[in-house]
Structures are given as C-alpha cells and as structure tokens.
Amino acid sequence: MTTINFNKIEKKWQDRWETSKIFEVKENKKQKYYVLEMFPYPSGSGLHMGHALNYTIGDIFARFKRMNNFNVLYPMGYDSLGLPAENAAIKEKQHPKKFTNNSINKFIKQQKSLGLSYDWSRMLKTSDPEYYKWNQYFFLKFLEKGLIYRKKAPVNWCKKCDTVLANEQVHNGKCWRHENQEVELKQLEQWFIKTTKYADELLERVDELEWPERIKTMQKNWIGKSHGTEILFDVNGEKWPIFTTRPDTIYGVTFLVIATQHERLTELVTKEQLPKVKAFLKKAKSTSQKDLDALEKEGAFTGSYATNPITNEKIPIYTGNFVVADYGSGMIMAVPAHDQRDFEFAKKYSIPIKIVINPEDYDLNPEAITRAFTGDGRLTNSEEFNNLKNREAIEEITKQLIKKKLGKKTTQYKLKDWLVSRQRYWGTPIPIIYCDDCNIQPVPEKDLPIKLPEKITFGKGNPLTTNKSFLETKCPKCKKPAKRETDTMDTFFDSSWYYLRYTDNKNSTKPFQESKVKYWLPVDQYIGGAEHACMHLIYARFFTKALRDLGFLSFDEPFTKLFNQGMLHGEDGFVMSKSRGNVILPEEVSKKHGIDTARLFLVSVASPDKDIHWSEKGIEGSTRFMKKLHEFYLSSKPTKSSRRLESKLNKTIKLITEDITNFKYNLAVIKLRELLDIFIEEPSSKKDLESFLKLLTPFCPHITEELWEKIGNKPFISLQSWPTYDESKIDEALEKQEQTINKTLSDISNILKIMKEKQNTEPKNIYLYVMPNELKIYNEPTLSKRINKPTKVFAVNDKNKYDPENKSKKAKPGKPGIYLE
C-alpha cells in the first residue's frame, strides 16, 4: 500500500497553475462563459468548509465549461466594507482597514489552497478607494437622473453609544453593547433610491430568468404588485389617501390606523393623547419587521378623527404596530367585520364592528361573531349598494369614488424604495456637500474618490461626524466653507455592480470599458445562497436596469442562470458557523485527507442544492476512492479496451456531462465510482484511461494533473478537451444482462446459505433453466467461476435437460429456475 502525499501534489500543481497563469483570460474569438460565485464578506475568522463547498461547486462548473472549449471568466473578489469590520474596531480596537486586509489575505491564501481556478489578476475589494470611487460616481449619476431623493425614515438609536444601531446590533430591544439601554426609534433625513421606478420591469422580467422557481416566486412576492383603490379620507381639512384592495367594505370602516413609524404621525396626535401614544411608541424595539411582529398587536388613539368620504361618519384614527409605514400611504382603513387583524384590534379597544357583507345563505350577527368574515357575499348596510355581490361592488364603489373625485384606481407594490444611507464609518462616503447658502451640492466628479479618513476615533457615534479633516470642506459652487455628508452607503450598493468591474478591474478612468462588459456580460451562471433571493438579487437587477438607461450597458438582466447551493451543517446538525463552534477548517481536512478528497466528499454527500451534513466518517469513503484511483493508475498497463468497458465509459461520459450541466455532482461522482470499478476489472486503452481522468479532473484537479503526468502526458489536464462519447459503443443490452446475472448469482448464494444453515448440505452442482432467447447471455465457465461450483445452463425447452424437480417451470424472463444438488 503506497501512501499518497496529497499536500505535496497539491502544492506542486497550485504553483504550476499560478506560474503558467493558465486560468487568466482575455477577450477572444471563442465563445465566452462567465461563472460567478457571490463574493464573500471576508470575516475575520477566515473561511470554513461551508465556504469551501460553495467555491468548489463553482470551480467544478468553471473547469467543466473550460474543458468544453469556452473562454471562461471565473473571478473572485471581496465585499469588504461593512459592519463586522467596524464592530471589530469598536470591540478589539483594531482599525477596520487593517482588520479587513488581514481577513482578505487569509481568504486568498485559503482559497488558493482549495485549488480554485480563479483568474486572480481580476481580484477586487470594495474597500479599495479605486473601487468605491465608482460607487460615488454612480451615486452622482443616479442623482442627476432623478433616481435619488431624501426622506425621513426611522433608525434604531442608542443613547449611550450616541449612534445608530443596525437591526443586528439590537438584542431584545436593547443595545448590543449596553444591556440596560433601551433602543429608541428616531426619525432621520436619509437618502433613498427609487427602485420602485423599476418595479414593473423587475416583476415582468422575472419570468425570463433561468432561476430556481422558488427564488422567482419569492422575488415576485417581494415586489408584491397589487391592484386596488386609493380613497381620500378627510383629516382636519386635509385629504389623506388610503390604499385598499377592498373598497367594497367602505361602509364598514369604523376607524383608521396609521403606522407607528409614519413620518407624519406626530401631526395627528393631540395634546391629550400624547402621553399615551408616547408610552405606546416606546414599546417598539427596533425598525426590523421581525421584531415588530414579535410584539403584541397593539395601538393607541391619536385623538384625531377622519371623515369617511362615502358615509360622512366621523371615525377615530389610531396608531398601530401592525401597519407598515412604507406600504400604501402608511395608513389603513379598518373594517373589523371583514378583516381578522382589524377585528382583533376593534375587540381590544371596544371599537364598533359594522357588518357590510353577508354570506349568500345567512346573515351575520354583529353581536355574535367571533371572527371576521373574509369570504365573498352580498353587501348590506351599504345604502344603494345593498345586495350587490361584493366582487361587483369593488368595481361599482370605485366608480362612484372616481366620479366624486374621492378616489382612484391604483397599483401598489410591497417593494420599497431603497434606503441607502448608513450612519457608519466603514462604507462608501456619500459624495454630497452641505452648504449653508447653496444647500445640497453634489461633489464634482473630478474630486472623486472621497476617501475615508484613516485617523479616526471609535466608540462614540459615527467617527466621520467627529473627524474635522473629513467633515470640513468647501462648497463646490460658492467656495465658502461647507460640510460633507457623513452618511455612507449601504454595502448592497457595492455588491450591485461588482460583476461588471471584474471585466476591467484596473481601469482608473472609467468604472469599466463598455466593450469588455459587452463581451463578458451577462453572467452566464451565478452561484450563491437562497438568503439573497430578495435583497441582493433585486438590487443587482435594479442596478443593471438603471445603468442600462444611463447608457452604460446594453443588456437587461445581469444573471442569466442562478444556482442556489445548500448550506453546510456541522456534525451536530446545525449550520456550520463560528458562533456555533462547529466549524471544520479546510486546512485541517486537507492535512489529513487531501483537498481533492474533501472536494470530492463535499459534492458527493448530497445534491449541492440541498443542505449538506459534514461527517468525519463519511469522508473515509472518498479517501478510499482516492487511494484506489491512485494505486490503479500507478500499476495500470494500457492495452485495448474491452467491449464492456467501452460501453460503460461512453455511457458514463454522456450521463456525467448531463449531471454536471445540471449541478447533479453527487450523481456524477457515483457514476465515476462505478466506472473506476469497471476499469479495475477490465482491460483498457491509454485513451480511455485518459478519458477517465478528464471526467474526474473538475472534481479532483490536483491528483488528476499528477496522474495525467504519470501516465506520460504533458500538463495540463485542466486545459484538455472534455471527452466525447460514441453512442454506437453504448450497449444497453450488455448492461441489462449484467444485472440479470447479478440477481441470479445473489439468488443462488442465498439458497446455498439457507441449505447450509438449515439442512447442513452443500450442493456440488448448479443447474439453471432460462428462457431460450436468454440462453446466450449465460456463460457457463464465468458463472462456474463466480459461484465457485460447476454450473450448467439449459433452455427451458431443451428436451435433454437435467431437471429432476421440474424447476424449469419456475423460470421467467430475466429470472431463471434454479436447481442445486
């Protein structure tokens, strides 16, 4: 038994790949293929097996496409701006830049040791001013185009930190650093991008994407287009629009509810009600929807009233924590009889419940109902609309509202405009200057990038607000002293266009050269987790469309195909993560088993779109395979391939090609295992031995390079062409026969076992009775050898057969009668 020095082999080939630059690409005449994994946030703890799985999935695909003669762009970069670096700065007193660069270097080293075939010359980091300069540039372009505006929006505020907290930094309504400090909500003027301008296109084009259906459904629901009616309610002499999909229930409206986070809530709160409302608002724990839903459905009376435009009834306005501020107008008309949440709210605050729709077969009793009736029926208590079917009433009532100029038909989206302002240091500075005289001024393009100052103090507020050298500047218009914007951009801005920058990552005069983007884009295969279904993937799609309309691009969708990999779980069954403490490090696995073994194991456990469970025992199976492979190739002597091997090989090439194309790597590995066993049993030609290595090389690139060289070839197998198959060599009948014979042999051994155990007899001769047309597939010497007993085979219609117990009657097609004596 030879031991394989995996690590030596790995190092050897990783070095050779790097020095020969074989994975670096340029635009050429070949057909391009762009494979991209969602770039990582370089966390301080480095990458674990879960990341390794993600990149292995992409690397296999990139290697496969490369061997199929595509010009493959396969780059890697780092989403290196963001909260964790800043948290580390606060907690560990380390500068975010240093923290980030250390993390990136660690990531690169680890990724290289996984044997990933990236074009490293295209690497990018979003924390590099040469990158975020273009964030600022695009921000200004969007501003010019009218895609950006300012509006008040709530933030989580910690008094002790004197700063805004991310939802993640709020734990049970308390600050992450100050356990006793209740988080407050504060309204701040912030920057928004009009993503809703593209809502329709984002929705419509979902259908043309080759993405998993569930992701497409999630996106559609996230955009959430719905048709309805906007009704104007009179509040203190002003018309407030209210969006509803149920104008048929207008006669049943007994109160209005405004969102607790509504910009104009305070205008509605009367002096008398102020203390009550304030007390209620304090219960809000953070701006996150999750936290909001965890709260009991509650509200408070604002003290104001509105007038129902149809009935002219005076109805109270409440504020409630179940109303979403950014949807519709942030205020709803409540119909307790026909909406369950309104019903519960009305019960809680003793608000009247008025029935305006009855089911077809009986009348509801307002005193007796225990829940809202949300089904269809006929109108009641609705004056001239009584007895109308409610579906028709939606149309009729809307018509009348339009006639009276009290409402209109509208479309609403759940999709909100994108709040890009962040009150943090480690992000792209928003290129805006505030001047007392000239107001809000964009930074001139020639002054970009606005770099983050290096000398800063952490711990109290946003470091940018206290940094004079950053803050103080001159107004670009009147040249008087002015102040810079201290908000930075949401990092989703960075990740919305990075896939474009890879095509031209060193360009210092433009974000990218149009011709390069035209050659490489769109991304043919994007790979990443389903957690990005709604946010990153919508922002990136939006960005593409916005840049298209600004004349930078000439395509509509950034990611033609999308693959969602599953998550890696540790041996304890939980998702692998540092905080769980169940991480497996690639370095350690590599030392023990070799990285090829780990790659093979990771993709063979289960279908890559499902969650994968790591198993220290399970990887042994892959190790055995690698040893078997290595040993076989070192001792193999090429001759001429047998028919059986040729059939199996050609069929396997065909099937594995399909499997890899469909990301069914687990099935491909199974076929490779079966194929190797045939190679071990049967004679094979040099060409076929080479084909096997080619099929395996996307999965195990190092050992296959090594064996490719050992059997007398020049490097690199990574640059070889994918094997083709010859349909005429695939012999399905041969495989069927093999199955039949195996089944028969297993039956015989079973009978032998029983006879030995129970009767204590050991038959000497075996007789098989088979269908006459199947006679040719049973080879007597082979059978005798495999059973280790003399075996005779008869056709059931053979008059001279030896069959004392008439077992030939038992024979069926594919299943012979068996007699032993």
Place this chain on the structure above:
RNA sequence: GCGGUCUUGGUGAAAUUGGUAGACACGUUAGAUUCAAAAUCUAAUGUCCUAAAAAGACUUACAGGUUCAAGUCCUGUAGACCGUACCA
C-alpha cells in the same frame, strides 16, 4: 403577520415527466488475509412474519383526497429551517 423551503432505512442520501422506493456511501455483522492489529478484499444488511422469501406482508412525518399508478399532485395537521428591507 407576510413570503419561501424541508420531513425517505441504524446514518448521509438517490429516485429526470406521477411508473420496480432505498442507487452510491458511512456504519454494523460474518468470512479471507495477518503472529496480531491496522489497512485491504469478499459477502450480507429497510421493517415484520417465517426454518427459509428465489415465492408473503408492510414501508417515504401524520390524516385524508385525486389516479390504473403517488416519496412525487391536491387539502389539512405536526415539527424543523430560511428571508422579512441597517448582517452580508
């Protein structure tokens, strides 16, 4: 609350359009090899009935339904997970 996903042997899992459930691997057991062990090889291995299944019954979280046929489609129940807009 809204939206999405999952549940198959002792374990990880397969099952392309609804068509032989459990491929492949781990583990376990037995045998071979060995002074012995490890490694390797060979065989068996869903559950139950049975002396024995080559020839019985049952079996894909649970309860129903559609169908000649359901792990797969539909309805409901239970449990687990993901996203929910300042984590990326």
